[in-house]
Every structure is written in structure tokens, then in C-alpha cells.
Amino acid sequence: MARQPNHPGRGGRTTAVRGSRTGRPIMVLLDLLGRRWTLRIVWELRDAALTSRALRAACNEASPTIMQTRLTELRDAGFVELTEAGYGLTPQGRDLMQLFMPLHHFAERWDRARRDAGAPDRRKTLA
Amino acid sequence: MARQPNHPGRGGRTTAVRGSRTGRPIMVLLDLLGRRWTLRIVWELRDAALTSRALRAACNEASPTIMQTRLTELRDAGFVELTEAGYGLTPQGRDLMQLFMPLHHFAERWDRARRDAGAPDRRKTLA
DNA sequence: ATACGTCGCTACACAAAGTGTAGCGAAGGG
DNA sequence: CCCTTCGCTACACTTTGTGTAGCGACGTAT
Numbered sequence: 001m002a003r004q005p006n007h008p009g010r011g012g013r014t015t016a017v018r019g020s021r022t023g024r025p026i027m028v029l030l031d032l033l034g035r036r037w038t039l040r041i042v043w044e045l046r047d048a049a050l051t052s053r054a055l056r057a058a059c060n061e062a063s064p065t066i067m068q069t070r071l072t073e074l075r076d077a078g079f080v081e082l083t084e085a086g087y088g089l090t091p092q093g094r095d096l097m098q099l100f101m102p103l104h105h106f107a108e109r110w111d112r113a114r115r116d117a118g119a120p121d122r123r124k125t126l127a
Numbered sequence: 128m129a130r131q132p133n134h135p136g137r138g139g140r141t142t143a144v145r146g147s148r149t150g151r152p153i154m155v156l157l158d159l160l161g162r163r164w165t166l167r168i169v170w171e172l173r174d175a176a177l178t179s180r181a182l183r184a185a186c187n188e189a190s191p192t193i194m195q196t197r198l199t200e201l202r203d204a205g206f207v208e209l210t211e212a213g214y215g216l217t218p219q220g221r222d223l224m225q226l227f228m229p230l231h232h233f234a235e236r237w238d239r240a241r242r243d244a245g246a247p248d249r250r251k252t253l254a
Numbered sequence: 255a256t257a258c259g260t261c262g263c264t265a266c267a268c269a270a271a272g273t274g275t276a277g278c279g280a281a282g283g284g
Numbered sequence: 285c286c287c288t289t290c291g292c293t294a295c296a297c298t299t300t301g302t303g304t305a306g307c308g309a310c311g312t313a314t
Binding site: 035036037061062063064065066069 | 274
Binding site for chain 2: 025026027028029030031033034035036037038039040043077078092095096099100102103104106107108110111113114117
């Protein structure tokens with residue numbers, strides 16, 4: 001692991017905010033986390049560092065292009081770092097992950113509710 | 128409020144999973160929440176129902192096309208409903224929101240850390 | 255009743271984001 | 285030296301999101 005990367009020098013702040021242009025931290029965060037694969041990546045790193053390729057495999061073989069983009073964003077955000085062991089969560093990344101842990105149980109409950117509610121026909125009738 | 132919608136009958140399950148094809152609830156959820164504007168919409172509805180137009184305004188005037196798409200997905204998922212008062216969170220949506228509340232404080236802390244770390248030059252040197 | 259204003263929602267041409275395949279240079283191991 | 289794996293990039297293609305306009309269905313007031 002830990003080969004030197006070959007991109008010589010960029011380090012430019014690329015992570016503008018896109019969706020929410022207010023700059024309020026919560027909006028920036030919601031925007032960052034609301035990009036494709038971001039939540040998933042953090043999730044997959046929850047209890048071990050992974051090599052870029054292993055991570056990609058864990059994420060249904062998502063495009064290396066987008067994986068790399070997301071990883072760069074997450075690194076810039078300070079949630080992920082590249083170490084000898086591969087990509088892993090920073091302490092701050094682990095803090096974030098803590099917040100998302102309950103989501104697992106929630107997802108199970110949600111799925112059950114969803115299943116026996118069975119396509120509740122969302123169309124508004126209201127009458 | 129509460130005009131009858133004009134789409135006569137669809138109600139088809141549109142919300143396939145896209146990113147993660149495993150079908151595991153957590154993956155489905157992460158995928159759903161990882162679509163553009165989804166987290167933001169839930170966030171903006173956190174303490175009051177909003178009309179579609181007000182919600183759109185709250186979300187930086189995002190495209191009505193995508194707002195409608197996301198709202199349909201969120202309705203199908205059982206997190207959002209359309210009531211007399213406009214779009215609001217369902218009980219299940221509020222449950223989800225509960226999990227995201229700490230994110231607010233986290234975002235503030237994160238922003239501070241981020242600010243005085245100041246673009247830590249993510250490029251791997253490791254040596 | 256007819257002219258507003260707003261509701262939820264749709265159409266459509268354009269731009270941006272993500273996909274998939276191939277492959278790079280750099281390191282390690284035989 | 286060859287072979288493998290690493291992190292990462294190029295590029296043509298598809299999908300997703302944007303921006304503007306506008307629909308029909310109400311309410312409300314003129």
C-alpha cells in the first residue's frame with residue numbers, strides 16, 4: 001500500500017457547494033452527503049479501512065471516476081484519509097459515522113413498515 | 128390548499144433502487160437519501176409542512192421537475208405526505224428526522240474544525 | 255361569471271453529473 | 285525482468301438534474 005500518487009500538484013479547493021449556495025454548514029454538509037455514493041462510502045468504511053479497489057467492489061463496482069471524485073471530496077472535508085492501510089475514516093469521519101449508526105436499525109424498521117404497508121398509493125385523495 | 132391533483136392514475140412503483148442493487152434496507156435507504164435534494168427536503172420540512180412552491184423556495188429554487196420527482200419518491204418511501212397543510216413529514220419521516228437532528232450541531236463543529244485546519248492538502252505524502 | 259392568484263404538477267431543450275472500459279505510472283514480490 | 289496491485293486518469297456514452305414555460309384545478313374577489 002501507500003504508493004505515491006502520480007498526480008503532481010493540484011490541491012485546489014474543488015469542493016464548492018453546488019446545491020445550497022448559502023454556505024451554512026448544515027447545508028454544505030447535507031449537500032456533500034447528498035451526492036451519489038458519499039453516504040455509501042462512509043458506510044462501507046465504518047469498521048475498517050479499504051483499498052480504493054476494495055472500496056469500489058464494496059460499492060457495487062461504481063465508476064472509478066466517481067469514486068475518486070467522492071474520495072477527494074471526503075478527504076477535503078476531513079472525513080476520510082488515505083493511510084498505509086488504505087482509505088479509512090478520520091476521527092471526524094468516525095464521529096459522523098456514529099450519527100449514522102442508528103440508521104441501520106431504522107432502515108430495518110422502515111423496511112418492515114414499508115413491506116406491510118405495501119405501496120400505499122401515494123396519490124392524494126384527501127376527500 | 129388541497130386541490131385535487133390532475134394526474135389521473137399512476138401509483139406505479141417507480142422507486143427502484145438505482146445505486147445499490149442488493150436490496151438490503153440500509154442500502155436502499157442510503158441510496159434514497161443520497162439523491163440530490165432528498166436530505167435537504169426532509170430537512171426543510173423538519174418543523175412545518177410547506178406547499179410545494181414554498182418548499183422549492185426553501186431549496187434554492189431547485190427545478191420543479193426534480194422536486195416533484197424527489198417528493199414522489201419520499202411519498203412512496205413513506206417519509207413525506209401531502210396534506211391540507213401542504214407537504215409534511217409522516218410520523219416515520221419525523222422518526223428519520225430525529226436521527227438527523229444531531230447533524231446540525233455536528234455540522235457546526237465540523238465547520239469550525241475545517242476552518243482552522245484550512246485545506247489540509249490532502250495529497251498523500253505519507254513519507 | 256369572469257378575471258385573478260395560487261395550488262400541484264408536467265414538458266422539453268439544455269447542462270451537468272455519473273457510468274463503463276481501458277489504461278497510465280509507481281511500487282512491491284517472485 | 286515480469287507480473288501483480290496500488291491510486292488514479294481519459295474519454296465516449298448514458299443518466300440525472302436545470303431552467304423556463306405553462307397546464308388544469310381549484311379558491312376568491314371583482
